[in-house]
Amino acid sequence: MNSYLVAVQHGTGFDRVSKCKETYRVHSVFDAAVNLVAESGFLTILPLRRGCGKDCVTVAVSGGFSFFALGISPGDEVRMSAPSKLRLGETTVVDFSGSRRWRSPLEAIDCVPSIRDENMTVLESAVTLNGVDPLSGEAFDSDTYRAGLGSAGVLSDIRGALLHNDEKRLETALARIIGFGPGLTPSGDDLVLGISLTRAVYGRFVQSASDIWEAGVRKNLDKTCDLSAFFIREALEGSAHEVIERALVCLLRGEPCETVDAVNKLISVGATSGCDIGLGMYLALDWQRRYDWCSKGW
Amino acid sequence: MFKRLVIRPNSYYDSIALMRLTQTVRNIDKMVAAQVGMATELNKDAVREMGFVGEELKAATANDLIVALVAETEDALDKGEQVIKENLERPTRQEPGTKEPKAYATLSEAAAMDGAGIAAISVPGEYAARETRAALANGLHVFLFSDNVSLEDEVALKKLGQENGLFVMGPDCGTAVVGGLGLGFANKVRPGKIGIVAASGTGMQQVMTIIDMLGEGISEAIGTGGRDLSMEVGGITSKMGLAVLERDPNTAVKVLISKPPHPDVRESLIKMLDEGTKPAVVCFMGEDIKEADKRRSGKVLYAGDLEEAAILAYQSAGGDSKGRLYSDDELSEMVKAIVARGDSRGYFRGLYGGGTLCQETMTLLSRMGIDVYSNIAWDRRLLLEDPEESRGNACIDMGDDYFTQGKPHPMLEPGMRVPRYLAEAGRKDVGILLFDVILGYGCHSDPAGIMAEAVKEARRIRKDMGQGLVQIAVIVGTMRDPQGLEEQEAILRDAGAIVLSSNRAAGDLVAGLIKAQGGKKPCLR
Numbered sequence: 001m002n003s004y005l006v007a008v009q010h011g012t013g014f015d016r017v018s019k020c021k022e023t024y025r026v027h028s029v030f031d032a033a034v035n036l037v038a039e040s041g042f043l044t045i046l047p048l049r050r051g052c053g054k055d056c057v058t059v060a061v062s063g064g065f066s067f068f069a070l071g072i073s074p075g076d077e078v079r080m081s082a083p084s085k086l087r088l089g090e091t092t093v094v095d096f097s098g099s100r101r102w103r104s105p106l107e108a109i110d111c112v113p114s115i116r117d118e119n120m121t122v123l124e125s126a127v128t129l130n131g132v133d134p135l136s137g138e139a140f141d142s143d144t145y146r147a148g149l150g151s152a153g154v155l156s157d158i159r160g161a162l163l164h165n166d167e168k169r170l171e172t173a174l175a176r177i178i179g180f181g182p183g184l185t186p187s188g189d190d191l192v193l194g195i196s197l198t199r200a201v202y203g204r205f206v207q208s209a210s211d212i213w214e215a216g217v218r219k220n221l222d223k224t225c226d227l228s229a230f231f232i233r234e235a236l237e238g239s240a241h242e243v244i245e246r247a248l249v250c251l252l253r254g255e256p257c258e259t260v261d262a263v264n265k266l267i268s269v270g271a272t273s274g275c276d277i278g279l280g281m282y283l284a285l286d287w288q289r290r291y292d293w294c295s296k297g298w
Numbered sequence: 299m300f301k302r303l304v305i306r307p308n309s310y311y312d313s314i315a316l317m318r319l320t321q322t323v324r325n326i327d328k329m330v331a332a333q334v335g336m337a338t339e340l341n342k343d344a345v346r347e348m349g350f351v352g353e354e355l356k357a358a359t360a361n362d363l364i365v366a367l368v369a370e371t372e373d374a375l376d377k378g379e380q381v382i383k384e385n386l387e388r389p390t391r392q393e394p395g396t397k398e399p400k401a402y403a404t405l406s407e408a409a410a411m412d413g414a415g416i417a418a419i420s421v422p423g424e425y426a427a428r429e430t431r432a433a434l435a436n437g438l439h440v441f442l443f444s445d446n447v448s449l450e451d452e453v454a455l456k457k458l459g460q461e462n463g464l465f466v467m468g469p470d471c472g473t474a475v476v477g478g479l480g481l482g483f484a485n486k487v488r489p490g491k492i493g494i495v496a497a498s499g500t501g502m503q504q505v506m507t508i509i510d511m512l513g514e515g516i517s518e519a520i521g522t523g524g525r526d527l528s529m530e531v532g533g534i535t536s537k538m539g540l541a542v543l544e545r546d547p548n549t550a551v552k553v554l555i556s557k558p559p560h561p562d563v564r565e566s567l568i569k570m571l572d573e574g575t576k577p578a579v580v581c582f583m584g585e586d587i588k589e590a591d592k593r594r595s596g597k598v599l600y601a602g603d604l605e606e607a608a609i610l611a612y613q614s615a616g617g618d619s620k621g622r623l624y625s626d627d628e629l630s631e632m633v634k635a636i637v638a639r640g641d642s643r644g645y646f647r648g649l650y651g652g653g654t655l656c657q658e659t660m661t662l663l664s665r666m667g668i669d670v671y672s673n674i675a676w677d678r679r680l681l682l683e684d685p686e687e688s689r690g691n692a693c694i695d696m697g698d699d700y701f702t703q704g705k706p707h708p709m710l711e712p713g714m715r716v717p718r719y720l721a722e723a724g725r726k727d728v729g730i731l732l733f734d735v736i737l738g739y740g741c742h743s744d745p746a747g748i749m750a751e752a753v754k755e756a757r758r759i760r761k762d763m764g765q766g767l768v769q770i771a772v773i774v775g776t777m778r779d780p781q782g783l784e785e786q787e788a789i790l791r792d793a794g795a796i797v798l799s800s801n802r803a804a805g806d807l808v809a810g811l812i813k814a815q816g817g818k819k820p821c822l823r
Contacts, residue, residue: 004706004711004713005713006711006713006714006716006717007717008713008716008717008720008755009717009720027310028310028311030310030311030312030315031312031315032312033312035310047751048716048751048752048755049751049754049755059713060712060713060716060717060748060751060752061713061747061748061751062744062746062747062748062750062751063747063750063751063789064744064747065744065747074308074310082704095705095714097705098714098716098717098718099717100717100720100721176340177340178338178340179336179338179339179340179341179360180338180340180341180344181335181340181341182313182316182317182320182333182334182335183313183316183317183335183336184310184311184312184313184316184336185313186335186336186338186340186341188340222360223338223339223340223360224336224338224360225336225338225360225361226360226361227310228336270312270313270314271313271314271316271317272313272317273313
């Protein structure tokens, strides 16, 4: 059985495989995604409806299509079988000949963004409605904001460490959440991803004297699975999946009505991932609004 | 309490699946706790807090999946483990089928099989003539799907077949229905009184499916290949086919579909039909029908398009007097509604898998004074210099050789059109997109499903652009096709496309929308 998948758009990450710079293998196969892996990281094949990203390619398949039907398995070899044709295992070809280059929604942010209260309210409501306990006191400064991140006071610790520029305390706090929680990408990782991406976007316009956040996160990445660590690394460098980037762009630039749509799409990512990432974004934006943290060399 | 720990090295499952699984296991009677997640140090700590210890847990890495179960009974643990096993061990490889069709080493070996009457040949063009000769030598009719067969070979093979009373349907023959058996891309049509000879696969499919929709059926449908009515070939297969239909007691009406034939061939075919005993309908796509021809007495009726050919054949077979599938009023109401929404401002772009349907749309619009650029335009002025780059109002045959060299035809893989479709959707000067969806045996199992995703994505793109877009789908199929006509239509409608069963109607709708913008030139924002 041979399957032919037509690529519709792809991010720059796919240049690594199309230019044969590395040897890739199938890492994992899901109903609606195939992950490929090489030394430098991961690449993901997604159906059109799931959106794209720097390290993604979207393919034209029907709504009910399952990647399990491709007959590929983890460990299968991935190679270019012809210019613009990627072969996965022995059964599947991905045709890149008509594929367009994906453009990041974050390109729309060309100056220091402002944070609109209405958009923060949209995100707060969405996260609250989707499993996060109601706020108590300061926004999300609850000790047990959700089961997956039940370690007492961890968010307060993170915030406190950042406020006092306390590298050691931050590292310890991050060690309590990176790799913690259910899901393929643990809940704690998703939260860190949301904070990291938001901070990276501000980092484009703000020169930091030091960066204890990035250093603290990187030091703890060996505590989680390779796939999740890769996503966090990418977020630290300012990129994420389209749905995540789009939500952040809307939060920073959009009207509340379009922000509702983008945030709802974010929240629906994975089982809890979208909600956790949204929470991370909220925290990062709230700290920025209150303390201007991205500008203070954290 | 009973406990069980399962560690699956280097195992990855999506979060939703894991979450559902955890919930299912937790709901098992007497199950106290269940933890499923990646074996990160923090998650291992959580598992230790559940009372698990040991080297296995210590050795697990962050890339392993960890399952920890605590239950009141051993039985509950067994059930939990069983549920996890069933859900996580979903096979990713297709199991080989248990009923493999018998394979033969050569065509002659297959021809020796009892009851074999037709050879369907789809080898690369360079080998097709040799295999066709072998089939003819073994007394088989040939359905020749292969293209890239030389004209000389085609003439020689058809003459050889003719001498032996054997059909050579093709080369590049897409569709046939012989003795109720569909060959190539064939729709599941009801048996009936109308016989078809066609030099066009999708043209034949459009006529067959409309006849089926009207309540009549097909006796035989014989494909000829696109060059059969050329001067060189002289209509050998077409004439053989029409002769068979003339003799066939099940056939009451003959239909002939082709692009305009060579004048000599045309004359001989019309003469043959006129001299027959049965009424005939002729549709020479792209040909201007002379009023004199229309009024001519005799057995031949001339149709200006495929829908009309189907309706005339249906009426000739005794069906009630039908007008168009979609009345002028219906279409003009649709135009009014779309124009009122302001969605259609901009050029029209048709992206077809069926070449004849593409040609038909160009012809229909041309008759209404609308120039349409194309990669298959007969008029050199309207031929696109670069098939990848549309201009003005344009119709692209995405099944043309240019697009299918080394790639699947869009009827086999509708996704081939999606990148171009979305590129057109992203152009500010485009307001109307049209595409065909062909159902039937041999075609993709869910063509509407793939195009529906493209329709949704196009809507999203246009929403971001702050512009509307009209998306029209022509669906060619029957209720009995394996994909299911109603299901496929519903998928497209749900996605936001206007769905029509007739390419002629789609052409009329597009023409109405273009004219509503002020004629040939679109009103751009």
